[in-house]
Amino acid sequence: MHITADKLVDTLSDRGYRITNARRAVCEVVAAAHDEHLSAADIYDRARAKSGTRLDRSTVYRTLEALEASGLLAHSHMGHGPSVYHLAEDAGHQHLICRRCGTTTTLPREESENLAAAIRVATGFVADLNHFALSGLCADCASGNTI
Amino acid sequence: MHITADKLVDTLSDRGYRITNARRAVCEVVAAAHDEHLSAADIYDRARAKSGTRLDRSTVYRTLEALEASGLLAHSHMGHGPSVYHLAEDAGHQHLICRRCGTTTTLPREESENLAAAIRVATGFVADLNHFALSGLCADCASGNTI
DNA sequence: ATGTGTGCAAAGCATTTGCAGCCAG
DNA sequence: CTGGCTGCAAATGCTTTGCACACAT
Secondary structure (H helix, E strand, C coil), rough: HHHHHHHHHHHHHHHHCCCCCHHHHHHHHHHHCCCCCCEHHHHHHHHHHHCCCCCCCHHHHHHHHHHHCCCCCEEECCCCCCCCEHHHHHHEEEEEEEECCHHHHHHHHHHHHHHHHHHHHHCEEEEEECCEEEEECCHHHHHHCCC | CCHHHHHHHHHHHHCCCCCCCHHHHHHHHHCCCCCCEEHHHHHHHHHHHHHHCCCCCCHHHHHHHHHCCCCCCCEEECCCCCCEEEHHHCCCCCCEECCCCCCCEEHHHHHHHHHHHHHHHHHHCEECCECEEEEEEHHHHHHCCCC
């Protein structure tokens, strides 16, 4: 199951954040988008459509910041494009972006954890996978030659 | 051994690029910095000091682009900061950036290749490691608790 | 000669910040 | 009531682009 918008809102509230229309709208968007990779711009667009009211990008960024600070949300750097946000509960997996067709493959949590363990053994570095995407060629593009 | 500035310049020339003072200066900087991770701004600063002449950031970016297009140079995305450039021959390893102290650890090429192989087996995705850094905690910060 | 490469200036994109008023608590 | 939150506007940091002139070939 996925976390609900209400739960996000409640957690923010418990943490002392005030609940406004803007924050509620952002919470609804990120809760509804559980498995998608939304950029701040995507969230802004959807939240604005949803709220009807006036809404500014900066408010969206500030709300995303609050959600991250509360451990509810995380963002990943996906290549040249903007950062993308996803629920913290959906974290723990590695994003793989095809540099040819642009699709995003997801490396399952278990495999991701194996990688992290291997890195840890080799260097002592505790990798926080999923914060950065990996670039490369997806299975289709890799087999379909013509790099 | 590391590639020399002359070799970089010669390759550009062979490829049909004209050799100018700006390009020579950039080649010298990247050749001299083999194991460092230089941002475009770093390269700009050093190249300008080296050339004495007038030099613009855009020219540096265009030269870096030419070097990348020629397969001599590669860049990596290092977290929130600017991209960093390094000789293509120095590629093949994964960068690990500590989110606490900011130091960059390098995962040796062999280990990096093992990771890439594991990802390939699991998903078919051919990861181009080293294009993106990984975030996490370095050995020191991880052991010294207080995330 | 000629068109590629340059510096300059300005734009572009994602994100951040300063500020005065507004509204959740 | 009152300070946290908002929208607006402007600034930031990195990178790209348009342009007329310069210079490598």
